Amino acid sequence: MSQQLTVIGTGVIGNGWIARALAQGWDVVAFDPAAGAEARTREFVASAWHSLTRAGLAEGADPERLTFADSLEAAVEGADLIQENVPERLELKREILAAIDAAAAPEAIVGSSTSGFKPSDLQQDCQHEAGRVIVAHPFNPVYLLPLVELVGGEATAAAQTERAQALYQSLAMRPLVVRREIEGHIADRLMEALWREALHLVNDGVATTEEIDAAVVYGCGLRWSLMGTFLTFHLAGGDQGMRHMLEQFGPALKLPWTKLEAPELTDDLIDKVVEGCEHQAAGRSVAELDRRRDDFLVELLGLVQKYWPEAEGLEGRI
Template sequence: MNRLAVIGTGVIGNGWIARALAQGWHVVAFDPDLNAPARTRAFVDNAWPSLTQLGLATGASPERLTFANTLEEAVNDADLIQENVPERLALKQDILAAIDAAAAPGVIIGSSTSGFKPTDLQKHCQQAPRRVIVAHPFNPVYLLPLVELVGGDVTQPEQLASAQALYQALAMRPLLVRREIEGHIADRLMEALWREALHLVNDGVATTEEIDAAVVYGCGLRWSLMGTFLTFHLAGGDQGMRHMLEQFGPALKLPWTKLEAPELTDELIDKVVEGCEHQAAGRSVAALDRRRDDFLVELLDVVHKYWPEAEGLKGRI
């Protein structure tokens, strides 16, 4: 039976815990917050209906979760270690160095960092720094299968191959990033859209609700099946991407985007916050989580139907 050690039990750490439990793994968590165990168990309880609907692995049970009293106890005998502390480089470096010193040298240590490069994360590790990699998931981790795997300067191909197999055993869809870069792949794409959306709100072009509608009822529907490049390939008609670039390529030089993020003034912050609160319509975050999860369960069934290579994940998200 595989054993996952989870260090840090915020939203992402708890997402890893719920996913691993649903796959029949044993999970040992560590978080210095005394309230962490209660929060984690409530999180798992909220996620379990969606995981049950998708299909649980043999032996899956929330009872396979335990909390350790120390970091060293948590990583002892782990088959995989996932670090999820707050996104501050110095903090992550210190925690990863402590994990590296305590864990058996052959155990992969994945960091859930959304932006830092693995070479920077490995900097203070003394025992086996090469096994410290980026393993960046997406919220909700227990439903979304993508995990970006990135190795640092000293990481060897065998470490990434081992990591890929372990995350596949968690029913993830590992994406091996060819070289390290801040923000990896998916977050860089999302941040570009996010910056543009903030400009549109700041300039009074659209509200948060209107921008979200543009994604939900337009590009987002296509992206969920075929992503960016294949979508544009179809835009070129029978000649595909070549014709699309010939016809629409010059528009890339037009001032349609603003690459720099707008200044987060009090006025812009108020516009964004008020817009989101209007969209939430009084519903709690927990209620919105359940709505999102119900939607994702149904959407993932559609993705599995139309992506044959995802078929192996069906029932084991």
């Protein structure tokens, strides 16, 4: 029996969900009242299909299994999983999620792609099955990157989280169940810390955007793609591991090597960042850069799966 994903809101993230689900052999129903939404989505899927084919399509994968509904109520009918992707405005999300909750079958799971809001805040206006409304935060490009952060709210029962976990695993994703709700969840809080520091380095004239990206690409980023932060530092302690690393380098945590607050986005800083990125793009369009990124990710994911298989005891956590 085929499964149905309903996507509400078809921007970059919503379209990423659509492409992933189609590649996994799901039926997909989308709703977006914006003019030209369906044409943009079908163009997006056609572009992503090259990378998805290289990554491997599931049985039944077919872009033609996508349909657009003319109302939210029609879109959620028959859905196993509903993904909300409207703009990051809390009042708007609560309004849309309440409408989804009122119209969807009681057993359907409703995931919000929000990158920052807590699920308990999103559930406030839901009057039917509020607990099944959770955060399901993916990463761009959604059709390739497997991580999805799952966060339940105050009304969410363990069984609802478990059902959500199983559904996202059916989409070939790696659900990370966040233990307690917090603004920004896990990955975005980590990325924001690096982003703030990078802006300070540009603002203070220490490095260009290209030099900072090189520091990540050819240094820490290579290690992070396999080991993350903690295991990388564990190795830095030599044979004695993390305990020795903390004893040796722990005092450095008190040194003023980082700035916690983001710099003010002055016109000068904005110009430096924009000009730096345009220099790095070297005349290539965003579409060209997207394809380059996707080709790289397909190959990189193969290496990650080779060296970090599911057998390492992370089932159910990531």
